[in-house]
Amino acid sequence: MNILLYTPPVPKQSIRMDYLISCEPLELEYLYTVLEENHTVFFLEKGEEQSLFKMIAASQISMLCISCYITHTPYILSLVPKLKKKFPALYIAAGGVSAEVVPEHFFSPFIDVVVFGNQLSVIRTIADSISGKRIPDLAEGAAFKSNGFKMKPVVSDIEVVPIPKRILFDENSERYHYLYFKACASLKTASGCPGKCS
Ligand code: B12
Numbered sequence: 001m002n003i004l005l006y007t008p009p010v011p012k013q014s015i016r017m018d019y020l021i022s023c024e025p026l027e028l029e030y031l032y033t034v035l036e037e038n039h040t041v042f043f044l045e046k047g048e049e050q051s052l053f054k055m056i057a058a059s060q061i062s063m064l065c066i067s068c069y070i071t072h073t074p075y076i077l078s079l080v081p082k083l084k085k086k087f088p089a090l091y092i093a094a095g096g097v098s099a100e101v102v103p104e105h106f107f108s109p110f111i112d113v114v115v116f117g118n119q120l121s122v123i124r125t126i127a128d129s130i131s132g133k134r135i136p137d138l139a140e141g142a143a144f145k146s147n148g149f150k151m152k153p154v155v156s157d158i159e160v161v162p163i164p165k166r167i168l169f170d171e172n173s174e175r176y177h178y179l180y181f182k183a184c185a186s187l188k189t190a191s192g193c194p195g196k197c198s
Helices: 026-035 049-058 070-086 097-101 119-131 167-171
Strands: 002-006 040-044 063-067 091-095 113-115 142-144
Touching: 002 026, 002 049, 026 040, 026 063, 026 119, 026 167, 040 049, 049 070, 063 119, 070 091, 070 097, 091 097, 091 119, 113 119
Parallel strands: 002 040, 002 063, 063 091, 091 113
Antiparallel strands: 113 142
8 A cells, every 4th residue: 555654844833943953754764664564655744735635646645644743733634624625535644743642633524543642553553454445443542533533542551663764864864954963863762751731
């Protein structure tokens, strides 16, 4: 199955730091790492709507994985109805830092699943099921539209995160820099948050 991994464009209200800091999309490289064995995986980083539509059509994408920051929420919620109108069969998954904290923000009739816990193992299971024509509607760490976005909490241990295949960084390391550090890769050192804020 053809899967597109996507980060939305930097929203207008963000403090624009692209010229100072441009990190590899390590979250997409992690997703690639768990999906590439069974699927053909494409990337679109900070892609505008037009490029996204073009890529879905040109690459015959069956599943779109959107990585969501809180600041992307309005853009994503206005994007998904347009996507479903043009590509009714496209399976849309929302995940990432914001979906992990407030999955409810993405409970839209135009999003098929919101992944909020143990995201890498969950998305792998979902992708494998869909390509086998079994549309899942209950999995730990995921809320499915088909099931009224019922949230099945995570009771298993925190997932073991694989060593990421840094396919984007390796192809184009000069593109990624952190202030004056050139060709700078990122390292994920922790998961979740010990805070208890509401
Ligand atoms: C590096 C960084 C930056 C860099 C680079 C960002 C970039 N995208 O290029 C800079 C400094 C430019 C930046 C800017 C901003 N950032 Co920033 N940034 C970070 C930081 C420190 C690390 C992000 C990272 O690389 N993580 C590593 C990846 C691998 O982890 P991950 O994203 O959690 O992904 C995992 C899972 O979530 C999952 N996953 C991710 N996406 C998806 C999608 C699907 C479908 C699935 C199934 C799974 C999945 O896969 C990974 C597996 O472990 C985090 C804080 C932190 N410690 O996490 C903040 C953080 C992500 N940033 C944040 C914010 C708010 C911003 C800004 C909006 C700030 C602003 N006001 O301008 C901008 C927006 C930039 C943009 N691109 O839109 C917030 C997001 C809050 C939220 N709840 O959404 C964070 C969490 C900090 C915080 N605690 O407030 N940022």
